[in-house]
Amino acid sequence: MASQTILQKLEILADAAKYDASCASSGTAKKNSVGGKGIGSTEGMGICHAYAPDGRCISLLKILLTNHCVFDCHYCVNRKSSNVARARFTPQEVVDLTLAFYRRNYIEGLFLSSGIVKSSNHTMEQIVEVARILREEHDFRGYIHLKTIPEADAEIVHQAGLYADRVSINVELPTDSGLTRLAPDKDARQIEGAMGKVKADLVEAKDARKRFHHAPRFAPAGQSTQMIVGADAASDADIVGKASRLYDNFRLRRVYYSAFSPIPDASAVLPLKRPPLIREHRLYQSDWLMRFYGYKPTEVMQATEADGNLPLDIDPKLAWALKFREQFPLDVNCASREQLLRVPGLGVKAVNKIVASRRHRNLRLDDVALLTQSITKVRPFICTVDWRPITLTDRADLRSLLAPKTEQLELFAA
Amino acid sequence: MRSSRSLSGVKLGTYYVVHIPEPDDFDFWRERARGLIQCDVPPDRIAWVEPGGSGDLFAHGKRRMPVPPKDGPPVRANRRFVSLARNAALHSDPERFALLYRLLWRLQANPRIMEDKADLDVRKLEELDKNVRRDSHKMHAFVRFRLVEDEEGAEHYVAWFEPDHHILRANAGFFMRRFSNMRWSILTPRGSLHWDGETVAEGPPADRSDAPSGDPTEDLWRSYYASIFNPARLKIGAMLKEMPKKYWKNMPEAALIPDLVAGAQKRESAMVEKGTLEFEERPEALAAIDKAIHACCKCPIGQLDNHAVMGEGPQDAALMIVGEQPGDQEDQQGRPFVGPAGQLLDTHLEKVGIDRRAAYVTNTVKHFKYVQRGKRRIHQSPGAKEIDTCRWWIESERAIVQPKLILAMGASAARGMLGKTVSITKVRGEPIALEDGSELWVTAHPSYLLRLDGPAREEQARLFDTDLAAVKERLEELAG
Secondary structure (H helix, E strand, C coil), rough: CCCHHHHHHHEEEHCCCCCHHHHHHHCCEEEEECCCCCCCCCCCCCCEEECCCCCCCCCEEECCCCCCCCCCCCCCCCCCCCCCCCCCCCHHHHHHHHHHHHHCCCCCCEEECCCCCHHHHHHHHHHHHHHHHHHCCCCCCCEEECCCCCCCHHHHHHHHHHHHCCCCCCCCCCCCHHHHHHHCCCCCCHHHHHHHHHHHHHHHHHHHHHHCCCCCCCCCCCEEEEEECCCCCHHHHHHHHHHHHHHHHHCCEEEEECCCCCCCCCCCCCCCCCCHHHHHHHHHHHHHHHHHCCCCCCHHHHHHCCCCCCCCCCCHHHHHHCHHHHHHCCCCCCCHHHCCCCCCCCHHHHHHHHHHHHHCCCCCCCHHHHCCCCCCHHHHHEECCEEECCHHCCCCCCHHHHHCCCCCCCCCCC | HHEEEHCCCCCCCCCCEEECCCCCCCHHHHHHHHHHHHHHHHHHHEEECCCCHHHHHCCEEECCCCCCCCCCCCCCHHHHHHHHHHHHHHCCCHHHHHHHHHHHHHHHHHHCHHHHHCCCCHHEEEEEEEEHHHHHHHHHCCCCCEEEECCCCCEEEEEECCCCCCCCHHHHHHHHCCCCCCEEEEECCCCCEEEEECCCCCEECHHHHHHCCCCCCHHHHHHHHHHCCCCCCCCCCHHCCCCCCCHHHHHHHHHHHHHHHHHHHHHHHHHHHHHHHHCEEECCCCHHHHHHHHHHCHHHHCCCCCCCCCCEECCCCCCEEEECCCHHHHHHCCCCCCCCHHHHHHHHHHHHHHCHHCCEEECCCCCCCCCEEEEEEEEEECHHHHHHHHHHHHHHHHHHHHCCCEEEEEEHHHHHHHHCCCHHHHCCCCEEEECCEEEEEEECCCHHHHHHCCCHHHHHHHHHHHHHHHHHHHHHCCCC
């Protein structure tokens, strides 16, 4: 172990962390290093400092403190029975790496997680120690996201929230039976209990800040969680239902969906086909429908097909519209904002533009075309001064007309 | 309204040429524009020229500005316009100042014009603003500092960046607030910024060769970039959309991209080729399992010189008895529980009155794991990973037979059912509910009894019988 260099450890512990989807660095309290002793700032908007060829943004230094683990969760590359190279950072090494990367403007901050060594409390203390050194010894004012261990004492988790911008606990699997089967050492009730405690801390800290200006902040970017998609038999309807319950019960900022990805040295309890990446994308779209488009979870579930899954070839909003064609076409010149948000192909921005512009003119199809990405997709569902879809809305082959054509992207073609 | 305004000093047919001193000098433009509006100079009578622009084309135009009337009407501009215009002024489009003036001119007649998103001028302004914001955002993201030490050994972080628009000065604040206790310089072809911890100094345009060529920390960063990339999910389009190739030349990690992509594609095709061995479709008949396990070599046990041993018994058995793995005898005969442990099991089953022929008897691991010692093959317990790998088959058997009760004998069988290792002494004698509605009972493996002697063996045999008797009783209840 002692012979491992920082570079080798970094390779192992970054590789081990890559199955966590979250990389957000936005939505935290504004702070900067003016007048301080160190470096760092967060100004509301997250910054993606690079993109990997998997299309994911690299915003934070996302690593594990160690990938040794006493748990044996089947979907996890770091499970006890997995035959992968192991490494362990000291808290100081993580601090040094974070600062070296931050000074060169590679990252917005740190996302630290860990396998569980010795005990849950010991592990959580080590994670908190990294944040403490960064914040207290180096006056670091960049973004810190700490993964908390559900089994650790509430007091240590609370300490994590005082240093971090965001804390998260992964629910891992959408159903309790999936968790029992694939993560035999984890306990759904304990995970939700820990999320409940974090929520209580968030509420309390917010309340305290209203009354005392100098009350300490607690995880100003809130808490988030992650669900693995496609590792168990849960359908999209199950997942959407679970996500909406989590949003309601724990005031989560985000639920991340991570398509189960074949991992090296996979446990054979996971002999499943890997889910198509597009499934993850469809779930994010349905998440957006609930958070920004005013769809109720039950309405998203209406968009699913007979097997409880969202269609892969078209987005959930279009799927919903095709099922409820009687609600269309809508007249863009008089329909309400809420109604327009249901038109496939119209995003929040486009709807806002339509609502603002129609005060000045009666919108024609060409005007709408200027305000949207693709008029072809929108056309069957709207009326304008000079356009009526007549029979187009009710055509049986509308779905195939609107489904995107598949094409292969070639980056390094000759 | 407009026609009644005085046209002091403005003659029809007069052109004006306004030279903007710096390409990002919005405030200068605003001053000039205000005066020109007050003098009622229409947009098509003004040429806005920035440094290095083609001012000569307008040689016939006047450089002296008209003097606005003292009691001239106030110039109206709403907040939305000013904030967009301030950004759009940084754009490299040479037409930007003319566009701003045209919109300002139109705003005087229609103060709410900014709301009309379908108006071409409004759209153009929004587009310029968006481009500039994107360029600034990419600058915050993609500037890469390199550490150099000056003569006195002080640390100095220097970056080379090539923005598309005139955004350098406008973004000094961001880097100041972020790196306020660090000495840094940002060099660009349009100018440079230097921060010493207290003030920002502006410098002339720089050349790439003025910036340092490397930094040892970049090795760490590159290895992080390569390691955090998940080759199982290549999405090149998504990467290119947010990190277009034009930025790559100044980012140390981007040099890795072609190899990472090629490697991932190779890995993907290797997985597809290997795919025949992957368990994908669950077999639907016992015969199909039997056939498949003989071909299985997903774990090292399957690669030894041995034969797979299939479970046996009625397909509708209410009781499934699960052992660890076939032994030497079982491997040779191709049937489960026919060796010494099997014979002992038969004795005890008979004693408590369970009919083995009515039960489905099988093993959690399908092949015999052993080490060769001379002519003898010595039994080896399967590892957790091997059990987990083989779980696929026992689960397939369970899905077909659908027993009401499963008796798992030994720790390996228990792991095969539960996915985790349990202690026999803690869980024996009590039913454990399984996900599919059946129940699991755990007891010791008969071979454990074989390894004991004297009172210890008697004690274990008694416990074994107790467990079997409880299973029998429960089976009768379930059947009842």
